[in-house]
Amino acid sequence: MxxxxxxxxxxxxxxxxxxxxxxKEIIDGVKEMVRDAIIRKLDIKTILSSSNTLRITELGCSVGPNTFSSMQHIVEALKDKYLYQDQVIDSTKSILEFQIFFNDQVTNDFNTLFQSLPVDRSYYASGVPGSFYDRLFPSRSIHFLHSSCAINWFSKLPKELLDEKSPAWNKGRIHYVGASNVEIVNAYVAQFEKDMEMFFNARAEEIVPGGMMVLVTPFSGYVRLLGFFGSSLMDMVNEEKLDESLVDSFNLPLYYPSPQDMTKVVEKNGLFSIE
Ligand SMILES: C[S@@+](CC[C@H](N)C(=O)[O-])C[C@H]1O[C@@H](n2cnc3c(N)ncnc32)[C@H](O)[C@@H]1O
Incomplete structure (x- = not known):
């Protein structure tokens, strides 16, 4: 669960x-890299085989508008890649169609998401509810996957952070940022590694051979912000405006992986290669 x-x-x-x-800043910041990866590394001809439909998914889409901006950008890059693959503009190529599966947890506000779908979109939109730590799609059905600011959310919070008897009890903090106790950081890292293993195992079944997955996660800016939130709450405790047990019982279920953390989990899992 x-x-x-x-x-x-x-x-x-x-x-x-x-x-x-x-x-949004994160999405805008990586747009050129995403386009470059599609143009240089994705072999659309091979992954499409007999169909004209590229199936794309956005995992952890939330309610927009960021998800629409990412999807529009990716569709345009894929179209360009398809038309210009092999360095020749091939006017005989048939029209490519796009089907986008917007995924998020069942509790996400899919109504708002669908009500705000861009009217001029050039793709067919569907919703896929459920956790991306489980299977979401049939085998070998997805050509391209994108996820931004989402895989840094845990499937669940490590229990030991709330256990007073555990060396990983995270007293007086809401995150691993600033924790001097290595067990707290280790509990977060272990949960991240477990979650990513589940994530990659599920995706390896769902993505077609030769397909591409783009995973974007925030890093240093966010981490600093969380440190500020935690110390603000502790200021309120010290001013007797907040009960300390509330701070002790609250931990953010978020991990901000470094490039090295990501490399480690991808290589340990062994089902994907890094482009
Ligand atoms: C910060 S929002 C990012 C939304 C959007 N991708 C963006 O960049 O603006 C994170 C989203 O990930 C979703 N999410 C977190 N864990 C998830 C999971 N296990 N399965 C599906 N969605 C998840 C959350 O529900 C939330 O909507």
Whole structure:
């Protein structure tokens, strides 16, 4: 069983759709790299075989608008790659069609997501509810996968962080940032490694041979922010505005992998190669 941590629904003042600028910057920041990977590394002819439909999925899409921006960018890069593959513009090539599967936890606000789908989109949209730590698609059905600011969310929080008797009890903090106790960091790392193993095993069944997966995760900026949130809460405890047990019982189920962490889990799993 995985726990779900949906973003705020709707499009009100505190909704995710009005409060996801940080994630937007991340998506915008990697756009050129994503396009470059598609153009240089993806062999569309081989993965398409007899069909004209490219099946794409966005894992952890939330409610937009970021997901639409990522998907539009990817569809355009794939179209360009298809038309210009082999360095010749081939006007005889048949029209490529795109089917996009927007995935998130069942508790995500899919209604808002679908209501705000861009009217001028050039793809067929579907929703796929469920945790990406489990299987989501039939075998060998997905050509391209994208996920941004999502795989850094755990399937569940390591229990030992809340256990007063454990050396990994995370007293007075809400995250591993700033923890002097190595057991706390280890508990987070171990959960990340377990989750990624499940993630890769499921995706290896679902992605066609030769397909591509783009995983984007935030790193240093976010980590600093979480340190500030934690110390603000402890300031409130010290000013007797908040009960310390509340801080002790709250831990963010988030890990920010370094490039080295990602390389390690991909290589240990062994089912994918890094481009
Ligand atoms: C910070 S939002 C990112 C949304 C969007 N990709 C973006 O960049 O703006 C993280 C999303 O990942 C989803 N998520 C986290 N864990 C998930 C899981 N195990 N399976 C599916 N979605 C998950 C959350 O529900 C949330 O909607």
């Amino acid at each position: 995985t726990t779900s941590f949906p973003m705020n629904a709707g499009d009100g003042l505190y909704s995710y759709s009005k409060n996801s600028h940080f994630q």
